[in-house]
Amino acid sequence: MSESFLVMQDVSVSRSGRGVLHDVSLALPRRSVVALVGPNGAGKTTLLKAIAGLLPFQGIVRVAEDDVSGLSIRERARKIAYLPQGHVVHWPLSVRDVVALGRYPHGANDPARLNDADQAAVSRAMALSDLDLLSDRNVNELSGGERSRVALARVIAVGAPVVLADEPTASLDPRYQIDAMRLLRRIADDGALVVVVSHELGLAARFADNVLVLADGRLVIQGTPHDALAESVLARTFRVSAFRTRHLGEDVVVPWAEV
């Protein structure tokens, strides 16, 4: 693994006295997609929120050598972009205005008055996410797949070196799932570290450089999709077997039966 960009040391999280995450340590490089997988309740979302600074934790999180807890909230927001589950937008705003919110950490308060740099970032994010034709549409009128593209574009517009996405492919049809993963792959290739939580082991196997397997708040294994999604790991953490093969030069993993 090349130079570490995001480093976690002994990160633990407790919620109402119960340990949710126990001494997680890891190091992840830039220009990579990291899939975070694990059974329901394993602590995947908690891990993402700890990195994003959305909940208190013990231990150390460093991004590019900077201790995250020492950053101001805006500095942190420029370094770490976070996409929560659900892609909720509470008011019917236009697609462009939602994407422009990604520039808020850079001081772009008003989507109607962006400076050139912010405008360029928003346009690029919209182009990458194939939203140019939907620019003036109201987000609440869009389909689930289109909304997920808006959410991803909002995160891309931040231009952060670390992108955390919590189940960006949930409740999407197969085509949109692939679109979403390709988009995340693309921003990783452009230099970002993308950590994506997913229950789709097949997508993780195909699009991720690294896979983190989390169970009961502990890191079970970290490695290439081939190693981390090995038969023994899946049997132990997910209690399933898997059909695996290669197709057009890429790994295929399909969860198969209970074990």
Place this chain on the structure above:
Amino acid sequence: MVSAASRSSRGLLLTFSALVLLLAIVSLAIGPVRLSPLVVAQALFGGATEEQRIIVQEIRLPRAILGVAIGAILGLSGAALQGLLRNPLASPSLFGAPQSAAFGAVLVIALGLADVRSFVLPLAGISFAFASVFLLLAVAGRNASLLLLILAGLAISSLAGAMTALAMNLSPNPFAALEIAFWLLGSLEDRSFRHVVLALPFIVAGAVILLSRRHAFRVLSLGEEAAQSLGVNVGALRLAVIAGVALGVGGSVAVSGTIGFIGLIAPHLLRPLVGHDPTRLLLPSALAGAALLLAADIAVRIIPSTTDIKVGVLTSIIGVPFFLYLIVRERRTLGGGLS
């Protein structure tokens, strides 16, 4: 780059400002003695007869100023609360803020701590309004559903109402109790510049606090966690909104009694014109609130009746059916129950 949206919103602000100004002039002209706009203008700038000057400058001007300021802060508070809670049914009066502020003020009067023109009154109103909104948000918790917020608001306003009744009940002077009861109905009648001085600093402070956080409301459209991840300190924002609403509502209630529903109605009237962006709604809602309260205060002077109708009674009579209409419209969300 300035988009069409921001240009049209500037036009809208101008239109509404003109409307508020027009209503303010009407407010100065209407009353037992009707004056022409020309006489009003003369009286304002030192012309006209002595009697007309007194009517315009000392009787009607404070009333118009309070109408603008209180209406504006109520509209702004409603829009800010709706933005904070991402909820179109949020408003100070549904959350019991004016009722609690009134209880604070009544407590001070009933205990004989201060007369009705003392600065203790707005301070008591502000503290109780702060406590009520704080309590509401604490009870409802983060990401509270509509149902939870409204139930908590109902509980708090009922409690404030009950405590106010108790304070009046225990008041040693029955005449004072009657006076309080009338004052609670909400009115801008017979207010002097003393009242303006009493309320205006707090209203301005509340407005400044709410407007200084305006951009955060738009980011909050994405939910609290996404907003926090984009650099909004959500905890600080909540406190600022509570403080801003409490200052504005507490200061208003201390001089006008409880005037409800302006904060609920104003943002709704504006959404079809301005759109749903909670940040762009703030200023127009303030202007619409000012226009609504001025119009209601003009209406109570025109409606023929043997006794004066209090403006707070009128806003409630219009506001409650409006609230019912909104409930019907939001039925789908409400039907979701505890989601």
